[in-house]
Amino acid sequence: MSEPNPGPAQGPGSGPAPAPTAAAAKAGGGRGRRNRAPRGGIRDREGLAGWLFVSPVLVVLGLFLVVPILMALWVSLSDWNGQGSPFSSGVHFVGAQNYSPLLTKSGLTQSDFMTSLRNNGYYVLFVVPLQTALALGLALLVNGRRLKGKGFFRTAYYFPSVTSSVAISVVFLFIFSSSGVVNSLLAKVGVDGPAWFADPRGVIHLALGAFGINNDAPPSALADTTIGGLSLWDWISGPSVAMCAIIVLVVWTTAGTFMLMFLAALQDIPLEVEEAAEIDGTGRWQRFRHVTLPMLKPTLFLVLTLGLIGTWQVFDQIYVMTRGGPAKTTMTPAFLSYQSSFINNEWGQGSAIAFILFAIIVAMTLLQRFVLRDKDEAKAKAATRRAAKAARSGSGPTTGAA
Amino acid sequence: MSTHHKNADAADAGTTHRADSRTRHGSRLTRVLGYTALVAIALLYIYPFLIQLATSFKTDADATSHPLSLWPQHFTTAAFSRLADADYPRWFANSVVVSLFVTAGRVFFDSLAGYALARLRFPGRGTLFAAVIAVMAVPGVVLLIPKFLVLNQLGMYDSYSGMIVPLLANAAGVFIMKQFFESIPVSVEEAARIDGASTFRIFWSVVLPMARPALITLTILSFQGSWNELPHFIVSRQSPDLNTLTTGVASLVSGQLGLGNQYPIKLAATLLMTIPVALVFFAFQRHFVRGGTAGATKG
Numbered sequence: 001m002s003e004p005n006p007g008p009a010q011g012p013g014s015g016p017a018p019a020p021t022a023a024a025a026k027a028g029g030g031r032g033r034r035n036r037a038p039r040g041g042i043r044d045r046e047g048l049a050g051w052l053f054v055s056p057v058l059v060v061l062g063l064f065l066v067v068p069i070l071m072a073l074w075v076s077l078s079d080w081n082g083q084g085s086p087f088s089s090g091v092h093f094v095g096a097q098n099y100s101p102l103l104t105k106s107g108l109t110q111s112d113f114m115t116s117l118r119n120n121g122y123y124v125l126f127v128v129p130l131q132t133a134l135a136l137g138l139a140l141l142v143n144g145r146r147l148k149g150k151g152f153f154r155t156a157y158y159f160p161s162v163t164s165s166v167a168i169s170v171v172f173l174f175i176f177s178s179s180g181v182v183n184s185l186l187a188k189v190g191v192d193g194p195a196w197f198a199d200p201r202g203v204i205h206l207a208l209g210a211f212g213i214n215n216d217a218p219p220s221a222l223a224d225t226t227i228g229g230l231s232l233w234d235w236i237s238g239p240s241v242a243m244c245a246i247i248v249l250v251v252w253t254t255a256g257t258f259m260l261m262f263l264a265a266l267q268d269i270p271l272e273v274e275e276a277a278e279i280d281g282t283g284r285w286q287r288f289r290h291v292t293l294p295m296l297k298p299t300l301f302l303v304l305t306l307g308l309i310g311t312w313q314v315f316d317q318i319y320v321m322t323r324g325g326p327a328k329t330t331m332t333p334a335f336l337s338y339q340s341s342f343i344n345n346e347w348g349q350g351s352a353i354a355f356i357l358f359a360i361i362v363a364m365t366l367l368q369r370f371v372l373r374d375k376d377e378a379k380a381k382a383a384t385r386r387a388a389k390a391a392r393s394g395s396g397p398t399t400g401a402a
Numbered sequence: 403m404s405t406h407h408k409n410a411d412a413a414d415a416g417t418t419h420r421a422d423s424r425t426r427h428g429s430r431l432t433r434v435l436g437y438t439a440l441v442a443i444a445l446l447y448i449y450p451f452l453i454q455l456a457t458s459f460k461t462d463a464d465a466t467s468h469p470l471s472l473w474p475q476h477f478t479t480a481a482f483s484r485l486a487d488a489d490y491p492r493w494f495a496n497s498v499v500v501s502l503f504v505t506a507g508r509v510f511f512d513s514l515a516g517y518a519l520a521r522l523r524f525p526g527r528g529t530l531f532a533a534v535i536a537v538m539a540v541p542g543v544v545l546l547i548p549k550f551l552v553l554n555q556l557g558m559y560d561s562y563s564g565m566i567v568p569l570l571a572n573a574a575g576v577f578i579m580k581q582f583f584e585s586i587p588v589s590v591e592e593a594a595r596i597d598g599a600s601t602f603r604i605f606w607s608v609v610l611p612m613a614r615p616a617l618i619t620l621t622i623l624s625f626q627g628s629w630n631e632l633p634h635f636i637v638s639r640q641s642p643d644l645n646t647l648t649t650g651v652a653s654l655v656s657g658q659l660g661l662g663n664q665y666p667i668k669l670a671a672t673l674l675m676t677i678p679v680a681l682v683f684f685a686f687q688r689h690f691v692r693g694g695t696a697g698a699t700k701g
Contacts, residue, residue, distance in 0.1 A: 045601070046522050046523055046524060046601065047522075047523070047524035047525060048524075049518070049522055049524075049601035049602065050518045050522035050523070050524030050527065051518075051524055051526075053514045053515060053517060053518035053522065053601075053605075054514070054515040054518045054519065054530060056511040056514065056515070056570070056571060057511050057512065057514070057515040057534075057571040057576055058515075058530075060511070060567065060568065060570050060571040061534075061537055061571060061572075061573065063552065063568075064549060064552060064567070064568035065537055065540060065545065066537075067552055068545060068548030068549050068551060068552045069540070069544075069545070069548050071548060071551045071552060071555070072547055072548035072551060075547070075551060085555060086551065086555075087555075138443065141436060141439060141440050141443075142440070144433075144436060147436075147440075149440075152444075153440050153444055155684075155687065156444045156447045156448055157443070157444070157447055159447070159451075159680075159683065160447065162626055162679060162683050163630070163676050163679060163680070164629070164630040164632075164647075164648060164672075164675060164676065164679065165630065165632060166630075166632055166647075166648045166651050166652050166672070166675075167651070167672035167673075167675055167676050168450075168672075169655075170651060170654075170655055170668050170669065170671070170672045171450050171451075171453070171454045171669065171672060172450070173655065173668075174453070174454075174457065174465075174469070174665045174668070174669060175450060175453065175469075177469075177663065177665070179466050179467075179469060180469050181453060181469045181470055184469050184470050185470070252446070252447070284432065309541065312541075313541050313542065313543040315543050315546075315632075315633055316632045316633065319632065319633075319636070319652060320632075320652050320655055321655075323656070334543045334544075334546075337544075337546065337547065338546055338547075338636075338637075341546075341547050341550075342547075342550075342636075342637070347547070350547050351547050351548075354543075354544040354546070354547055354548070355544070357541070357543070357544055358541065358544040361541045361544070365539060
């Protein structure tokens with residue numbers, strides 16, 4: 001979603017055929033500069049054509065992206081109940097009244113919202129590292145120079161990324177059903193599999209259960225301290241068994257897309273660099289750690305942020321597979337906002353949740369911008385310093401000669 | 403690309419000669435391990451699709467008692483004939499109609515805008531491009547309620563127009579086309595301009611034919627995106643007649659079928675909806691891969 005800054009390098013054509021594209025771009029840029037010569041009458045016609053050309057996109061994006069956001073902002077601050085137009089005279093401005101039950105006023109609304117944040121938080125915590133690691137691992141495996149069947153493996157790993165999330169979700173409902181594929185496999189090694197999508201137990205709670213700490217007798221220090229309408233004991237539940245199945249599904253599906261990004265970056269590493277390291281006799285792991293990984297850093301950042309932004313938006317899988325259940329343990333803010341509005345007709349509340357989610361995602365994007373810009377700026381500063389130094393030492397004799 | 407690889411192989415052979423036998427054994431072992439991992443993971447990726455295929459032809463009882471087997475005990479097409487008798491054909495037709503309109507619209511409008519942003523000089527161009535970038539960063543999921551509000555206000559809710567028009571253009575597509583148009587030389591256009599051709603004429607008959615690779619990429623991404631789209635069709639319609647495959651199949655899962663798991667019919671429904679995208683994928687794989695990173699953004 002936040003492709004633009006590192007985007008151009010990742011854009012279309014950068015992977016398979018970088019050389020000709022780059023050359024063409026250079027040629028185009030050069031000519032563009034020449035074009036800047038004034039041209040009189042043609043200018044106006046071009047200006048008109050320009051606006052005409054962008055107008056359809058402008059209308060669609062404006063009407064169904066910008067206007068909706070403003071309208072939803074109004075609804076989130078109003079008491080509209082879904083009847084009639086939100087701009088009719090019966091609808092009133094209520095200030096932050098839709099936000100406070102979610103954030104500050106204790107009650108069911110708050111504990112539901114906090115539960116959804118907890119669930120999504122664990123989901124992010126598990127999905128982002130797992131999918132990034134799997135994608136990187138797959139890219140490294142598939143990138144082997146003399147690998148046979150490269151195309152086949154790439155296709156196999158990437159295919160789930162292009163298929164419908166609904167279709168994949170239904171297939172996984174079957175795979176993780178109580179008498180399904182996973183449980184049959186587990187039965188073969190003598191393990192009694194759980195009833196995946198009906199099991200609300202958190203995995204950290206389950207792990208603690210092994211030490212005799214469980215839901216029947218949670219430590220009072222945890223059970224009695226409440227933050228945001230949830231007890232500490234509830235906060236530390238970990239993702240539920242049902243959520244784990246969704247985590248597996250999502251990691252499995254998205255790793256292929258990110259694998260392609262890593263692959264494009266791996267192919268941009270000059271061969272000489274790796275060869276030099278190889279001739280120096282560095283081991284495989286050291287080569288990866290000190291040569292490959294540093295060069296993959298920008299892509300790694302990109303994949304992590306795209307993951308961070310994407311995982312806060314999980315909706316399709318929840319809608320198809322669990323609708324927030326069992327016991328609200330797969331409820332996420334995105335699904336809660338849908339449910340509050342479309343099912344419960346609490347439109348102000350649903351919109352408020354959507355805007356809080358928006359804020360979370362914007363914060364993630366800004367965090368990434370900050371981390372990336374910090375590096376670029378430092379690099380740019382170093383470059384200017386170097387240039388200035390070079391200019392100073394170079395200008396000495398010149399001024400002397402003059 | 404191919405010369406690159408030849409070089410790689412040659413260089414590789416060189417280093418192997420120099421390497422002593424110990425590392426050669428080591429590399430053979432790692433190669434075997436590598437292949438084992440590749441094949442094992444490939445199985446993990448392919449098996450679910452095989453299960454999907456096999457279960458579609460099973461009976462309900464067979465699917466429940468032998469979930470692992472890739473061969474139906476009693477081969478039956480009952481699931482498919484039940485789907486044919488139900489609303490499934492209608493969902494399929496709706497998906498086809500919506501996807502075709504959305505794909506055509508995106509390809510045409512996105513390339514028009516991409517061309518203008520790449521080539522035409524007009525006041526406000528820089529601001530517009532910045533706006534397109536900003537729009538790409540808006541998370542789609544927070545637009546669920548807002549989109550419904552506007553469609554409702556405009557009287558487009560629960561209609562084909564409400565399902566199609568909001569998807570007719572997307573920022574990511576504009577971005578892809580702009581990038582591409584910037585990469586092709588201007589000389590031909592200039593020649594046409596000197597001949598007195600209008601801007602649209604130049605765009606239509608000179609530039610677009612040169613943009614074939616990017617157009618194919620955008621066509622595929624648009625088709626795949628609209629075929630697989632779920633949230634927009636949840637919030638833009640409610641009538642069962644307007645169900646697309648995504649919303650229709652989702653409703654199958656949430657208890658439309660009545661009692662029992664009935665996995666064969668559910669999986670048959672997902673199998674049929676996967677086929678069109680799969681065909682496009684295998685036919686135009688390279689374009690998928692090329693657009694993969696840019697296409698990761700929904701929008």
